[in-house]
Amino acid sequence: MKFERAVVIGAGAMGSGIAQVLSQAGIEVVLKDVKEEFVERGLKNIKRMYDSRVKKEVLTQAEADYHFGQIRGTTSYDELGQPDIVIEAALETIDVKLEIFKTLDKICPPSTILATNTSALSISEIASITKRPDKVVGMHFFNPAQTMKLVEVIPGVKTSDDTVKHAMKLCSEVIKKIPVRVKECPGFLVNRLLFPYMNEALYVLQEGASPQEVDEMVVKFGMPMGPFTLFDMTGIDICAHVNSFLYKEYGPRFEPSPLLDKLVAHGCLGQKTGSGFYSHEEGNIPQKGEAKKVNPKLEQIIKEANSVKSFQRSSKKIDAHRIILPMFNEALYALQEEVVTASDIDVGMQWGCGMKRGILSLAEEKGLEWCLSEIEGHHKELGERFRPSWYLKKLVRAGLRDFSQLLPEPVAVR
Ligand SMILES: NC(=O)c1ccc[n+]([C@@H]2O[C@H](COP(=O)([O-])OP(=O)(O)OC[C@H]3O[C@@H](n4cnc5c(N)ncnc54)[C@H](O)[C@@H]3O)[C@@H](O)[C@H]2O)c1
Helix, strand or coil: CCCCEEEEECCCHHHHHHHHHHHHCCCEEEEECCCHHHHHHHHHHHHHHHHHHHHCCCCCHHHHHHHHCCEEEECCHHHCCCCCEEEECCCCCHHHHHHHHHHHHHHCCCCCEEEECCCCCCHHHHHHCCCCHHHEEEEEECCCCCCCCEEEEEECCCCCHHHHHHHHHHHHHHCCCEEEECCCCCCCCHHHHHHHHHHHHHHHHHCCCCHHHHHHHHHHHCCCCCHHHHHHHHCHHHHHHHHHHHHHHHCHHHCCCCHHHHHHHCCCCEHHHCECCEECCCCCCCCCCCCCCECCCHHHHHHHHHCCCCCCCCCCCCCHHHHHHHHHHHHHHHHHCCCCCHHHHHHHHHHHHCCCCCHHHHHHHHCHHHHHHHHHHHHHHHCHHHCCCHHHHHHHHCCCCCHHHHCCCCCCCC
8 A cells, every 4th residue: 555645634733743744754745624723833833843854954955845845734624635544633532533533434535544643532433433444543643743753553443454554554664653553452552551650659759759759760760751750741630631541441550649630739730830740930940950849839739639548658668660560560461461562562662751671671680570579569568559460470480581482473564
């Protein structure tokens, strides 16, 4: 299958990034939004991305002009042409997506692949509104789409293998991204593994650690930034929403600390409101080498969170392993459910979250037996957040030391 023409639905942060990436690969793109001003804003953002590539000497001005000229904005479904693929990046609301896919199914040629960039909605449900569920697939790009390499490719229940192969090929060969195939499950791969780690960091704060201490600890361990820096960057309201969504889907392993909801109630949503775990107000932004300033309200907010519900405290000194192990344990649950292959777990966490080394490779270094015994110790003391996956126990009993021993045949087309 050739990818010569694409449509991107939604000209917001993700849609404009995806349109830029497609156009730079030589694909003609129609960028659709609901209002002219949104289309214009999207095109302006793309122009800015191209300008920055020229500045960095990645592209010449002529190349940038040519690629930018491949993108046409519209507000009308009548102007989508005959796309090989549509990538939808509109609002994260199921009704909006169902309406869009119903319309796309009616107007696009039968061969067109319909992809959604949803972060959490069901691919199978979105596919079910169309008469071509075999051609509907999740393509979850990361923000910013123009620089982040990872794309999670998520088949729904009825997605054909061909559609998945084409989506993987588009990513790896045409737009030069790194795709991983992920079985449809809440949080897909990266968010599913990231949130138990982020959540555990919250409990550690409730036990008395400071955000700087935890952030520094995990950065030393190999994370690109600490969880509290990431909470503030992503938006605490968004993280609270994802946390409770995953809890609803997976149960006690994801029991959220009440801390995020308390911060939201105080209007501390992170960088966008000037305060979250840290203070981001002008005058409080640290100069190079200076420590970040903690939100002065945080101590009081933690006290409030601690009074919501009693919780177990660890008898051990807080360390990075306590925070990272829930990510590893969840990776083993994902393997247990055959959501993803072992090698793709490490690829996903490296390219989707910037970890210097994959979580499985870090665990191999410590030894799986050691990891299991730590998880079991925390499970005894701290409860269900640390219930070990039976798959991990099985691997330990089998004496497995190296996840490469589990690798299936390499996937023909990544
Ligand atoms: N922002 C992220 O970090 C991120 C990462 C991965 C995936 N996503 C997903 O990507 C999608 C878009 O997210 P975003 O951050 O770009 O949102 P955004 O709010 O920046 O942009 C959404 C755009 O979609 C437009 N839109 C709304 N309804 C539409 C319709 N019916 N037809 C066409 N356009 C419509 C809006 O006008 C807006 O311009 C969501 O599903 C989100 O969950 C977001």
